[in-house]
Amino acid sequence: MNLELSEEQSAVRRLAKDFVDREIVPHATDWDRAESVDRSVVGKLGELGFLGLTIDEEYGGSGGDHLAYCLVTEELGRADSSVRGIVSVSLGLVAKTIAAWGDEEQKRRWLPGLTSGARLGCFGLTEPGTGSDAGNLSTRAVRDGGDWLLSGTKMFITNGTWADLALVFARTGGAPGHKGVSAFLVPADSPGFGRRTLHGKLGLRGQATAELVLEDVRVPGSAMLGPEGKGFSVAMSALAKGRMSVAAGCVGIAQAALDAAVGYAKEREQFGKPIARHQLVQELLADIDVDVDAARLLTWRVADLVDRGEPFAVASSKAKLFASEAAVRAANNALQVFGGYGYIDEYPVGKLLRDARVMTLYEGTSQIQKLVIGRELTGVSAF
Ligand code: FAD
Numbered sequence: 001m002n003l004e005l006s007e008e009q010s011a012v013r014r015l016a017k018d019f020v021d022r023e024i025v026p027h028a029t030d031w032d033r034a035e036s037v038d039r040s041v042v043g044k045l046g047e048l049g050f051l052g053l054t055i056d057e058e059y060g061g062s063g064g065d066h067l068a069y070c071l072v073t074e075e076l077g078r079a080d081s082s083v084r085g086i087v088s089v090s091l092g093l094v095a096k097t098i099a100a101w102g103d104e105e106q107k108r109r110w111l112p113g114l115t116s117g118a119r120l121g122c123f124g125l126t127e128p129g130t131g132s133d134a135g136n137l138s139t140r141a142v143r144d145g146g147d148w149l150l151s152g153t154k155m156f157i158t159n160g161t162w163a164d165l166a167l168v169f170a171r172t173g174g175a176p177g178h179k180g181v182s183a184f185l186v187p188a189d190s191p192g193f194g195r196r197t198l199h200g201k202l203g204l205r206g207q208a209t210a211e212l213v214l215e216d217v218r219v220p221g222s223a224m225l226g227p228e229g230k231g232f233s234v235a236m237s238a239l240a241k242g243r244m245s246v247a248a249g250c251v252g253i254a255q256a257a258l259d260a261a262v263g264y265a266k267e268r269e270q271f272g273k274p275i276a277r278h279q280l281v282q283e284l285l286a287d288i289d290v291d292v293d294a295a296r297l298l299t300w301r302v303a304d305l306v307d308r309g310e311p312f313a314v315a316s317s318k319a320k321l322f323a324s325e326a327a328v329r330a331a332n333n334a335l336q337v338f339g340g341y342g343y344i345d346e347y348p349v350g351k352l353l354r355d356a357r358v359m360t361l362y363e364g365t366s367q368i369q370k371l372v373i374g375r376e377l378t379g380v381s382a383f
Contacts, residue, residue, distance in 0.1 A: 001304045003297075005067075012053075012064060013071040019048060020079035028080040028206075032351050035199065037082050037206035039162065045083075046117020050076075051091050055099050060112035066241075066303040070248040074296070077252025078259075081355035082206030084252065088245040089158045090114055094121030094167050097238040098185070101226040106185060110165060122163035122188075124154035124212055125235050131155075132368050134169075135178030135232055139214065141170040148172075148224070150184060150217040156362070160210025161197045163188050167238075168214070169231050178232035183225040192217040203354030240313040242363050243320035244302040250323035251299055253356050254292045257327075257334035260348050261285055265337055275337070284337050288330040295323035314376045321369035324359035331356045 005013065023044060031037040045051050053069040055061025069092075076084035095114040098106055113119035130137045139152025150170050157166075166186045173180040186193065194213040201209060226234045262285055265276035275281045298319040305312035331353035335342035342349045360366045375381045 001301065003300070005071075008064070009068050009071060012068045013075065015048060016050065016072040016075035019044070019050075020075050024076070024079035024083055028082075029345060029348070029351065031080065031082065031206040032345070033205075035205045036208070037080065037086070041083060042086060042117045042120060044117075045087060046115065049115075051087060051095070051117050052115030053091065055091075055095055055111060055115055059099065059107050060115040061095075061099075062115070066244070066306040067300060070244065070299055070303045073245050073248035074252040074255070074299075077249030078256045079252070080206065081249055081253060081359075082204050084249040085158050085204060085207050086120070086162075088242065088249060089123055090121040090163075092245040093123040093238045093242050094165065096241060097167060097183075097234060098225065100237060101183070101234050102185075105222065106225065110185065113164070119164040120159050120162050121165045121167060122157050122159040122210075122212075123238065124157050124160075124166050124168040124186075126155050126157070128153055128155045132365060134235065135181065137169060137171065137181065139168065139170040141172045141182060141184060144218070146221045147218050148184065148221065150186065150214045150219065152214055154212040154214075156198065157195075157210050157212050158204075158207055160212055161195050161208040166193070166212065167225065168212075169235055172228055172231075175229065179229060181231035181235075182228050183231040183234040184219055185223045185225050186214075186217060186219055190217045190219065201358075203351070203357055205354075236313075239363055240316050241306065243316040243369075244299060244306070244312070246359055246363050247295065247299040247302070247316070247319035247323035250320075250327035250356065250359050251292060251296045253327040253352050253359075254288065254295055254323075254330035257330040257349060257352050258285070258288045258292055260352075261288060261334040261337040264341075264347075268339075281337060284333045288333050291326035291330045295319070295326045298322050314373060317364070317369040317372040320359075320363065321366055321373070324356070325366060327356040327359055328353070 049062030050072050052061035053064045125134050127137050141148040141150045168184045168186045171180045172182040192215040195210045198209045268275045302312050302316045302319050334349040341347050371382050
C-alpha cells in the first residue's frame with residue numbers, strides 16, 4: 001500500500017479541512033448545547049460532494065475512492081462527530097447500500113436526493129429488544145396483495161427524525177433468526193410511520209437520534225432492497241463499510257484531542273514553566289499521538305482493501321475496534337492535560353470524550369468486533 005496521497009485525495013482532504021474549520025468547528029459547542037446541529041450544514045455538505053463520495057456520477061454522486069471518503073470522514077470527525085454521523089449514516093449506510101444492492105429504479109429514485117443533501121437517510125436495524133443480536137429482530141413485514149405492511153419499533157436511529165428515507169429491516173418469513181429478514185426502502189412520510197426524538201444523550205447531542213414506530217406502514221413490492229430473505233446480508237454489508245467510516249471519524253476525534261492538548265500544554269504554565277515541559281504531560285501527548293497514527297493506518301488499510309476489491313470486513317472490525325477505543329483513550333488523556341478546565345464545555349475536550357464514548361457501542365460493540373475477529377482466527381463462531 002502506498003501511503004502517499006494522490007493529488008485528488010490531497011485536494012479533497014484540503015477542501016474538507018477548510019470547510020470544517022470555517023463552517024463546523026466554530027459552531028460545534030453551540031450545536032452541542034442546543035442539542036441540534038444547524039440542518040443547513042447538510043445542504044452545504046451535499047454541494048461540496050461529500051454526501052456523494054464513492055457513488056457513481058450518473059446517480060448524482062461525486063465519485064472518488066474510499067480513502068478519499070475516509071479523509072473527509074476524519075475531518076468531519078475532527079470537527080463534530082454529530083455531523084460526521086449524519087454523513088456516515090445517510091451516505092455510508094443508506095446511499096452506498098442502495099448503490100450496492102438497489103435495482104435501476106431504486107437508484108434513480110433515491111440516490112440523487114441523498115447525494116445532494118436534499119434528502120437524508122436513516123438505517124433502522126436496532127430494536128428495543130435486539131441490539132447486538134440484530135438477526136433476531138421482530139419488526140414484521142406482511143404481504144398484502146402486491147404490497148407489504150410493516151409493523152414494529154426501531155431504537156436509537158441516527159437521523160431518525162430528520163430522515164426522508166428509512167432503510168428498514170423486517171422479518172418477512174417464518175425462517176428463524178437472520179434468514180427470515182428482508183430490507184425495505186420506506187419513505188418517512190408514509191402513513192403509520194411515527195418517530196420520537198431521544199433526548200439526554202451523553203454525546204452526539206447535535207444528532208437527531210430517534211425511536212421509530214411503524215404501524216402497518218404500506219410499501220409496494222418494489223420497495224424491497226435486495227432479494228427477499230437476504231436483508232441480514234444487506235445489513236451486514238452496510239455495516240462492514242460503516243465500521244470503516246466510524247473508525248475514520250474516531251481518527252478525527254483523536255486528532256482533535258491531540259491538537260487541543262498540544263496547544264494547551266504549550267500555553268498553560270505550572271511550577272514556573274509550560275506544562276508541556278513536564279515529562280508526564282509529554283507522556284500523555286505521546287500516547288495520544290501514537291493512538292492517532294495507529295488508528296489512521298488501520299483505517300486506511302481498510303479503504304485500500306475496499307478500493308482494490310479485496311475482502312475487508314475483518315480488517316474493518318479491527319480498525320473500528322482499535323480506533324473507537326483509541327478515541328476514548330485519546331480524549332480522556334487530552335482532558336487530563338487540560339486539568340479542571342477540561343471538565344467544562346468552554347474547552348473542546350469534554351465534548352470529544354462524550355462523543356467518543358458511543359463509538360465503542362454502535363455499529364457493533366467492541367465485544368462484537370472481537371467475536372468477528374475471533375471467528376476469523378479460529379473458524380468457530382461464538383455468536
Ligand atoms: P446489547 O446488545 O444489549 O449489549 C449490551 C452489552 O452486552 C454490550 O457490552 C455488548 O457488547 C454485550 N454483549 C451482547 N452480546 C454479546 C456477546 N454475544 N458476547 C459478548 N458480549 C455481548 N442502530 C441502528 O440500527 N441504526 C442507527 O442509526 C443507530 N444509531 C445509534 C446511535 C446512538 C447514539 C446509539 C447509542 C446507538 C445507535 N444504534 C443504531 C444502536 C447500536 O447499534 C446498538 O446500541 C448497539 O448495537 C448495541 O446494542 P444494545 O444497545 O442493544 O446493547
